[in-house]
Amino acid sequence: MEKWQDVMQSGNQHYKESAWIDAQYCYQLAVSMIETQWSTEEGDRQLLFAWIAGMHNLAHLHERQQQSEMALHFLKNAHEKVLQMSSDNALSDHIRSSAFQSLSLTIPALLDFAKRHPICDSCVDALEQSAARIGAGTAQLH
Secondary structure (H helix, E strand, C coil): CCCHHHHHHHHHHHHHCCCHHHHHHHHHHHHHHHHHHHCCCCCCHHHHHHHHHHHHHHHHHHHHCCCHHHHHHHHHHHHHHHHHHHCCCCCCHHHHHHHHHHHHHHHHHHHHHHHHCCCCHHHHHHHHHHHHHCCCCCCCCC
């Protein structure tokens, strides 16, 4: 059975070759594989960070193809998931802490995207405030 790491690497190779459909397939498969593994290994930070990387890869892929709304969709999903996890008291402190730390990945990605593609001003303000506090508030995109 192929590992998600191998599938992600194949996606990266397809991306470098501008084989967009193959790259998308690999990235989506890797994200799905990570989610399946994550469902039984919820506390594994490597899986959390790998999932974010997969979502960001999908965002970059769509942005490269001038599909900025789809790119934003993947960036927002990753950010909103870790934001929700970071404040979910039903999760262990370890998981919440990992999610909180991963905001340092999702917030800059969204702010960087906003420099190239317009998103609402209040969303950018909320992200910038959260970046200053590293997630102490709630940055929600609509």
